[in-house]
Amino acid sequence: MPISDDFVALFNEIGKPTGNxxxxxxxxxxLNDIFPKFMVDFYKEYGRCIMLDGHIQLCHPRDLSGVISLIFGADPVFNHNxxxxxxxxxxxxxxxxxxxLGCCWVYLLEGEVTCRALTKPDKLTKNLENTIYTPFEISKELYDVYDINKKPLFQRAVKKCGPLEIGECYGFVPALGLGGVADIDHVKRMDAAAHFSIVAQTMNFNLIDVQGYGKSVIVRPIG
Known part of the structure; x- marks a missing residue:
């Protein structure tokens, strides 16, 4: 199946997926019961893959279902199923x-969840399906993590540990919630689902309302 014109246009900007x-x-x-058709067509064409020069990668929902269950628990709105x-x-x-609700975000290291449909429903577009493109359209720098000296870590992690393969992530060992330090010396390459599960169990998560650049407020706890 051909991928959507929107994805074609996106690839012209950021390059095609790799590591398919x-x-x-x-x-x-x-996937047919979960995503819009254009997203299912994308999965059929590229499967699990890497985008934005390794800053993000696509996964199957099953890959991180256990992590999502740990984060959302028995929350009345965020049903992990x-x-x-x-x-x-x-x-x-x-x-x-x-x-x-469209696309929502979990910032695992910060213990934050954002969902514009819940915190700013009056500013949503009518077509929620379009929000699924958002993660691929933002700057790579916004996916980077900064060390204790406020220096970006991604490129140094690639140099130290090698580029990520499908199903992998970079993580701090020990995890920050277990006393780890945000420093390149503590970064390792590891299985994403396993590491994210450990991190999720060390954090308390909150729904966050982003009110402007660098400014946000806690709406309520998650779980």
Whole structure:
């Protein structure tokens, strides 16, 4: 199936996905009940893949379902069975899709969840499906993580540990919530699902309302 014109235009800006790993027929069938058709077509063409020069990669919702369950727990709004991870950054920003709320974000290291449909419903476009493009349109720098001296870590992590393969992430060892330090000496390359699960269990998550650059407020706890 051809991919959408919007994805074609996006690739002209950021380049095509790399490291493609095809999904099984069973995995693709599951996606039909979760995502808009144009996203399913994307998965059929590229499968699990890497974008934005390694800053993010696409995953199957099953890959991080356990992580999402740990983050959302028994939350009355964020039912973990209805929120599906479809991509994540090298250090743990997880992009999530919900049919009713569109694209939501989990900032794993900060313990923050953002969902514009909940905090700013009056500013939403009528077509929520378009929000699924958002994670691929923002600057690579916004996916970077900064060390204790406020210096970006991604490029140094690539140099030290090598580029990520499908299903991997960069993480701090020990995890920050367990006394780790945000420093390149503590960065390792590891299995994303396993590491994210550990980090999720060390954090308390809150729904955040982003009110402007560098300014946000806590709306309520998650879980």
């Amino acid at each position: 790993s095809a999904m099984t027929h069973e995995e693709l069938l599951i 209805e929120f599906h991870a479809f991509s994540y950054s090298a250090f743990g920003t997880i992009n999530i899709w919900n049919k009713e």
